[in-house]
Amino acid sequence: MRGKRGMIMGVANDRSLAWGIASACAAQGAELAFTFQGEALERRVRPLAQQVGSDLVFPCDVTDEASIDSAFAGLSERWGGLDFLVHAIGFADKQFLRGRYLDTPRGAFLQAMDISCYSFTSVCQRAVPMMQPGGSLLTLSYLGAERWVPHYNVMGVAKAALEASVRYLAADLGSAGIRCNAISAGPIKTLAASGIGDFRYILRWNQLNAPMQRNVTIDEVGGAGLYLLSDLAAGVTGEVHHVDCGYHIVGMKHPDAPD
Ligand code: NAD
DSSP: OTTOEEEEEOOOSTTSHHHHHHHHHHHTTOEEEEEESSHHHHHHHHHHHHHTTOOOEEEOOTTOHHHHHHHHHHHHHHTSOOSEEEEOOOOOOGGGSSSOGGGOOHHHHHHHHIIIIIHHHHHHHHHGGGOOTTOEEEEEEOGGGTSOOTTTHHHHHHHHHHHHHHHHHHHHHGGGTOEEEEEEEOOOOOTTGGGSTTHHHHHHHHHHHSTTSSOOOHHHHHHHHHHHHSGGGTTOOSOEEEESTTGGGOOSOOTTSOO
């Protein structure tokens, strides 16, 4: 990754999936810039950026087009070009991340869609003009996009739309030599995940029933992210790559798994 420059969006703290990917890319020599949402998170993100030798830290609230514009304007003043972008941003009102999907009100649906799906397209609109052939875009999804998972509700619907947008963006950008992929990560205890109802049960269920009989780590998500962002994945686009200790292949509880 030496000589490559990447924008990392979605670090909240050192447990964030975005941090796992950032650390893996930095360890291989990539130069990084970061965005944060709100002053409270700035205090967490700046020291992490410093750990990987970066002083490029921009505020960015993806619900606000002007805020996205200003983050990318700041970035292009310093860098001019961009080789990769990581979008690890999702949000839904936790009031609706429990109970029935059927009860989701319009406002909560639109907010989840806006922040968790449309924002990827919106940041790509700014990132792509800064990219040359070989550029790589990456977002984060979850199995709840493909299958019903208890409590995931409106986030599952937003992630399904996000995965579809990965395919449409890959088709739009393929001829320019820019790739677009998603990682579908297994459950990991993060700030965002703590808003999901009964998340501890989801973690335990995955641990017991995944082929590898454990949960995935942010370092493992980081390794897969590094691959997709690097030239090793030069022929890979439009892909939703599962990094979940194999849980997505399971059709039935293993007879030897404890209850
Ligand atoms: P996290 O809380 O560490 O990161 C979520 C990030 O989204 C935070 O940095 C937050 O500031 C940002 N964000 C929310 N609303 C925003 C807004 N309006 N503008 C800008 N940023 C905003 O949690 P995480 O689990 O690392 O989440 C990162 C991504 O990974 C999310 O898309 C999440 O859905 C996805 N994911 C998480 C898991 C898991 O189990 N943790 C599994 C699969 C996918």
